Amino acid sequence: MSKHLIPAALLWVVLTAIGEATFFLDWLPVVGSPEAEEWDLIFNVLLAMGIPVFTFVVAALIYAFWKFQTANEGGETGSPFKGTGSFPKVWLVITSVLAAISMIIGLVSLSNLQVDKAGYGWGEDQAPLVIETTAQRFSWTFAYKDKNVELLSAKDTELLLPIDTEVKFEIQSIDVIHSLWIPAFRMKIDAIPGRTTFLTVEPHVLGSYDTDNNFRVQCAELCGLNHTLMSMHIRVVEQAEFDEWLASKQTKVSR
């Protein structure tokens, strides 16, 4: 048996090493907020756990494919063991432990997200900046609460957010189900008629759609004909620039 086990195990180790080496590639999208950092962390942990599982199966398949194939058209028979011993029980324990670990990782991080829960969705009850978001086919309306500024995705080109400030989106829909997704912040929540959903993000790097395409609001739930076009660019700016921009918008509105 060990004649086969050792080379197969070696194959597994090599494949795993190759798989885990992808962590040096830094291929995840731009990290725009602490929420995104958290996401990247969990994603990488789960990936680090998943790669050995995948390579285990692949190594066993490749090794068997390579060593156990026979040209004798089905005449020979293999070792007649049936797997009724303790091996399946060990396997059951190992897979249960792995499943439990991924559950715990998920639950811990989930509780981080939900610590300050506000009805549906995620985010703190109060945030310094609240944006009342209304979705409709096929545009977004963003109203800065108490600031008297309203942006329309059909008319305005960019949604400005101040850096290092918690921004809470209060999302409503007036016709069908949409979904507000900001890839740079790894956050998404559906907009459902008859409900208000929430999500809170805290941008912590400057950026805009021009520097990275992931700074955008995107509708992520099929909402009909022009679902594709239902997006808007985001620009994260310094607080001062944000205030200045807000003031200029306010004067325009009041005029």
Next chain:
Amino acid sequence: MAVIAAHGAQTHGAGHMSPAKRLQVNRVGLWLFFFSESIIFGLLFTSRFFLLGTHQEHVDQFLGLVITIVLLASSVTAYTAETAMEKGNRKLAAWSLFATILLGVVFAIGVGFEWSVAEFGIKTAVEGQDPHNVVWGTVFFSMTGLHAAHVVSGVLMLGLALMMLLRGHFSKDSHWGISSTIMYWHFVDVVWVFYYPALYLVAGGGTHTG
């Protein structure tokens, strides 16, 4: 649908199966069909509580009780018909089937009357009433409607069974056609056992709670 399961199969495989086994296979098939149907009814039933909790608009609870008793009475006549068939009493079976059909029709008319006097609509809320009005109407009409559709199809199937019986089909030892339609009829009654309290009684004496 019960007709489909009811008549099952007479295959070249029938040669491999004793009539008793064939009957058992048919019966289990019919029960699985009921099982499958009860999930349709169950999902609507659950939707009613998902949307409204235990809220209930005003319905005529006494009328509900009356039609429930009518349906129960039809179950008794159906039971009589099957038992009579098992004892080989075709005449009693025919009369009982007839009574069952009659009571089924009365039940359907009762539901129709209930619909015509309902104090809620599905299009727009009635002026000055609870805003739950429309969704209550939706739930009430679809639940009773789905059930009534089963009652009507049951009546049609009982009618076919009665017609066949009068033409001299079925015997003491072979009357799966009648047994299966009557089982279907009882199943429709079972559904009503849940639907009646969910629609008429959950909120108590006609009060608006929830």
Next chain:
Amino acid sequence: MYAATTIGGGLGTGLLSFYLGLGVAALLRSLFGFDAWDRDFNASIGYIFGLIGWLMGVGMWGTWGREWFGAKIKDPHANSRKELGWQRYFMFNVDHKVIGVQYLVTFLVVFILAGAMAMVIRLELMDSGRDFVSNKTYNTVLGMHGIMMVAVAVAAVVGGLGNYAVPLMIGADDMAFPRMNALSYWLVPPVAVTLLLSPFLGGLETGWTAYPPLSVLTQSAQTFWNLAIITFGLSSILGGLNFVVTVMFMRAPGMTWGRLPMFVWSMFVTAWLALLYTQGFAVALIMVTLDRIAGMGFFDAARGGDPLLYQHVFWFYSHPAVYIMILPGFGIALEVIGHFSRKPLFAYRYAVGAFLGILGLSGVVWAHHMFTAGIPNYLHGPFLVATELISIPTGLIFLSALGTIWMGKLWLRTPMLFALAVIFNFACGGVTGIFLADVPTDIHLQDTYFVVAHFHYTIVGGEIFGLFAGIYYWFPKITGRMYNEKLAKLHFWWMFIGFNVTFFIMHWPGIEGMNRRIADYPQSLETANLIVSLSAFMLGASFLVFIYNFVNSWVRGPAAEANPWGARTLEWQTSSPPPVENFLQPPVIAGHPYDYGVPGAAPHVTFYPPAVGSPAGGGGGGQ
């Protein structure tokens, strides 16, 4: 000639009844004081009439309906006994082998059509800006690709290979309810026609999930689509019921539960899933239809309804549906791996337990499709846990497969290659599932191409590869001819590489911010999409090899032996193709189906009385 009569009769009565239904609906509407014509309402009633007319026209009236009115029926087996050649596949026929072939070929055609639609989608997505098709066409193509592939995944293996192989493998002469079996097949053509007509009836706007309120508000062919899918659900439920009863009651003497072949086990569990959950889709679509044609308010938030109700009811079916799709794939993979490794199936009992465990868990995981849908916070945790639990029984399937090939004598014919590919692909699909089951990672990945890649890995990589394993495995049995091994291997490697390149790379745009169901995307994703598109075209082209091999081998392949694989299971112990009554002598089961090389193992099957000099057609008697 016979075939033309059947199909023509069905179409004729179907169309007449359709128009009759339109008239009846118009009459009823004007009686109750509405406008006589409302497209969706009248067409719905017409559809129901037309469906019944079609069924009666193709032969249900003669072999079934007359019985309800006490008249003598035509012998439903008349068609199986006549020497009809290819025409018997176009006729009402209760023989499970004919129905299996009807299902298989129908859904292979649907598969090819839906695959062609995928090519249109990839053509549109090759370039970020340019429009190859309009947004309306794109959504229609997308929705049709989705629902047709779901139909293929639900019915091709269950209806096709399941119908063909299960009665043979348990030693039955047919399914428990042969006429109902034929009914569930003949419900399919109207569904296929209605789906294919939908671009001409206003297109599809909602994808295959049909979420309200969009599906209530849309002006597209939604009502027809709903009716078609409800019909398909009915077919699926009746099929499932039939399989459950067949496996419970039609097993040959000695075929205990512990001796059932893995494929039969998988079909049994799948049938339970279809029987238990398919109603969810039907109920959800009935609610949408009522909202559309009767103005009800299930999903209208302004009138007190709740759009999330739909998602709960819908996913109550549609999550178990993925197990309806994948379990037959596992079943075929384990079956083929068992026979082609030439050693006993490893941990048979654990694999059966895995199937049953998945059956048990499948009903409590649906809300993981709704993690970002604004469901109450307290639902996230339990559904996360339940979803992760599924990975434990799934792990046992891997245990069984890997344990079986270990130290075996692998005979690498095409079915075996496909079966091993199922294990490979599903390992990838399973690992990516972890990211979607954990709520925090799912928030970003939900509704992106990561999900698309994941479910193509599980369903195409798991089930469709399994389907092809099954097609090549049973091809000699079904057709009595051998396929061309070289072309089959070419098909395998071409499809395997094309598939893995396409969908492995597809994870990347998903993580990088490309969501599903869009026709255009930011420029930064162009490279990834170009690669995916090109390899998708390669994947699509591989099926041309398959079609050529399939058709050519069926028409003029070399005659196949009764048991070309030297397999122990029952279906190989009768001639290829089997006689109408399946076994000339009643089989008796004495041993385990996978006991290859086990010293002193009893043969799986013996025939009693011994197969000498018994007259043909002597299938009756016994038991």
Next chain:
Amino acid sequence: MPAMGAFQKGYVVAIVLAVMTILEYLFAVHVDDLQVRFLGLAITALAKVYFIAYYFMHIYRCWREEAH
């Protein structure tokens, strides 16, 4: 109820069901506590279903191979 004839057995069950239905109605109309009412209705419904499934629909025959 072994000593009883088949017809009588059915009628006794039917009377039990009728009494339960009327009691259920009176109970629901006169009990004010929602939880108690809900529980009572649920128990009655399950009991009624048991009676119908066992005595009227003969569910036990599923496990028997017999001709009626």
